[in-house]
Each structure stands twice: as C-alpha cells, then as structure tokens.
Amino acid sequence: MTNEFYHSDIISIKDLSRTHFDQIFAATDRIMELSPERRRNLCRGRVLGSLFYEPSTRTRLSFDAAIASMGGSSLGISDVSSSSIHKGESLADTVRMMSIYSDVLVLRHALDGSSRFASEVSSKSVINAGSGTEEHPTQAIQDLYTLRREKGRIDGLKIGIIGDLKYGRTVYSLLYGLGNYDVDVRLISPESLRIRSDSVYEIKKRLDFSESTDISEHIDELDVLYVTRIQKERFPDVEEYIKVKGSYVVGLDLLGQMKKDAIIMHPLPRVDEISSDVDDTPHARYFKQAEYGMYARAALLNLILNQDVRPG
Numbered sequence: 125m126t127n128e129f130y131h132s133d134i135i136s137i138k139d140l141s142r143t144h145f146d147q148i149f150a151a152t153d154r155i156m157e158l159s160p161e162r163r164r165n166l167c168r169g170r171v172l173g174s175l176f177y178e179p180s181t182r183t184r185l186s187f188d189a190a191i192a193s194m195g196g197s198s199l200g201i202s203d204v205s206s207s208s209i210h211k212g213e214s215l216a217d218t219v220r221m222m223s224i225y226s227d228v229l230v231l232r233h234a235l236d237g238s239s240r241f242a243s244e245v246s247s248k249s250v251i252n253a254g255s256g257t258e259e260h261p262t263q264a265i266q267d268l269y270t271l272r273r274e275k276g277r278i279d280g281l282k283i284g285i286i287g288d289l290k291y292g293r294t295v296y297s298l299l300y301g302l303g304n305y306d307v308d309v310r311l312i313s314p315e316s317l318r319i320r321s322d323s324v325y326e327i328k329k330r331l332d333f334s335e336s337t338d339i340s341e342h343i344d345e346l347d348v349l350y351v352t353r354i355q356k357e358r359f360p361d362v363e364e365y366i367k368v369k370g371s372y373v374v375g376l377d378l379l380g381q382m383k384k385d386a387i388i389m390h391p392l393p394r395v396d397e398i399s400s401d402v403d404d405t406p407h408a409r410y411f412k413q414a415e416y417g418m419y420a421r422a423a424l425l426n427l428i429l430n431q432d433v434r435p436g
C-alpha cells in the first residue's frame with residue numbers, strides 16, 4: 125500500500141476518510157509498541173518548524189516531544205512578540221522562511237483559512253494545529269484514537285458533546301471525523317453557543333445528532349461525554365461570555381448518573397467545566413487522551429516525513 129500521507133498537508137479532517145483514520149490508528153499502535161531506541165531512528169535529523177500565533181501547551185509540546193522521540197528536533201515561534209511578526213512580517217513570508225529551515229511545519233493561527241493559505245505558500249508539508257474557530261484536525265485524530273482505544277470501537281457509540289459548540293474548533297473537527305462512523309451524537313450547549321448554522325448543513329449530511337440545553341436529558345445513556353471549554357477569547361463581547369460562563373460543571377453528582385463504563389474526554393485546557401475530583405474516577409480519560417495525542421502526532425509526522433512507512 126502506498127503511503128498517501130508522504131509529503132501531504134493535514135489541513136482539514138474533512139480531507140481524510142475512514143481508511144486514512146485506520147492507517148493513522150495502526151501507525152499509532154505501532155509507534156506505541158516500539159522501544160524508545162527503535163523509535164529514535166524514525167526521523168533522525170528531521171526538523172519540525174512550529175509557528176504558534178495563539179497560546180498552546182499540549183499541542184505544541186506534544187509535537188515537540190513526538191519529533192524528539194523519533195530522533196528529530198524542533199524549532200519555532202511561540203511568542204509572536206519576540207519575532208519579526210511583531211515588526212509586521214506577513215504570514216506568507218514567515219511560512220516561506222520556516223519552510224526553508226524545517227522539513228514539516230505546524231501552524232496555529234487565529235484566522236479561519238490560515239493553514240490552507242500557509243500550505244499554498246509553503247514548500248514543505250503543513251499541519252494545521254488550530255485555525256481560528258474552524259478546525260483542529262490533529263486533535264480530532266487523537267480524539268478518535270482515544271475512543272477506539274478506550275471504548276474498543278467508534279461505531280455504535282452514543283456520544284454527548286457539551287460546552288462551547290459555537291467557537292470550539294475541536295468540536296467541528298471531531299464532528300466531521302465522526303461523520304465517517306455510525307454514531308449517535310447529542311449536542312448539549314447553552315442556546316447562544318449552539319453549533320454554527322453554516323456548518324449544520326454539512327454535519328447533517330454525515331451524522332445523526334440532536335441538540336439540547338439540558339444534560340440531564342441524556343446523561344444516563346451516554347457512552348462518552350466530551351466536555352469543552354467556553355472559549356472566552358473568541359467572544360466578541362465579554363458580557364456575552366459572562367452570561368454563559370460556568371453553564372455546565374461536570375462533578376461527582378453527574379458521574380453518579382452515568383453508565384458505569386462511560387468515559388469523560390476533554391481536549392484541555394480545562395478551566396472550571398470539570399471539577400478536579402472527577403480526575404481520580406475511572407470515568408476520566410482526558411489525561412490519557414492527551415498522552416495518545418503525542419503518539420498519534422508522532423505517527424502522523426513519521427508518515428508525512430518517510431515514504432517507506434507502512435500505512436495501516
């Protein structure tokens with residue numbers, strides 16, 4: 125089987141099929157099974173260039189850790205004020221430079237369309253690490269991988285997605301990704317944070333979902349509760365944020381109503397939407413999910429950088 129990921133861009137989860145996911149999952153399984161010594165040979169001497177115009181902890185560090193674990197290195201900009209971006213350098217010029225210094229680029233930017241644009245000017249593969257409110261495809265890959273590992277399957281799951289469905293880009297990538305599977309999705313949010321109407325049409329073509337504002341309607345039947353942060357920084361008006369802040373808090377009381385084997389996921393960072401006493405319960409999988417993210421990103425980098433990797 126040829127490696128279709130070799131030298132490709134990862135811009136939107138919509139560009140990937142179920143077969144692609146199977147290939148990335150199998151590659152991730154293999155990376156996890158390799159000894160550290162063997163992993164260190166996979167991308168020896170390769171350079172990952174990261175451009176983070178927005179804050180990040182897990183995404184940036186997991187890409188750094190992933191390339192380092194495969195013998196490569198990373199360089200990048202995570203503090204825009206200390207780079208020439210601060211002097212007014214354009215995204216296009218910054219990306220062009222970065223594609224000279226590195227073998228693969230990872231970009232996070234506040235604008236929708238930023239990664240697609242970067243891929244057009246870059247001579248190297250571009251991976252979207254979050255583009256505005258639009259998408260966060262590698263997060264969705266890690267989320268789907270987590271479902272498969274922690275629930276043993278994706279088909280047949282009842283999945284509740286709760287929180288900020290309007291501005292949360294992880295939600296859109298996850299929904300587009302889930303559109304490849306036979307799942308039952310319940311969207312739960314305050315009225316003002318329902319999924320954007322311009323995306324509903326597209327999501328409906330691929331997925332069955334219902335919408336509600338009340339988690340208690342669904343809690344006892346869910347296999348998975350995917351919790352998201354209210355994206356304060358994306359609200360045009362802080363007053364609107366204050367109205368919905370703290371709308372849902374997942375605590376032990378709610379866990380008591382869940383199926384015994386239901387799991388709780390969250391792309392992180394969490395602010396106050398999951399209370400910390402949930403962390404020690406067997407339902408919590410968000411830290412495991414973050415760990416899988418590092419391996420899934422390593423698998424993806426390996427596929428993009430090396431033609432002879434067996435996909436799937």
Ligand code: NCD
Nearest residue numbers: 183254293294353391392393
């Ligand atoms: C998410 C993001 O940046 O969209 N973070 C992440 O990469 N895990 C979610 C968030 O910021 O709430």
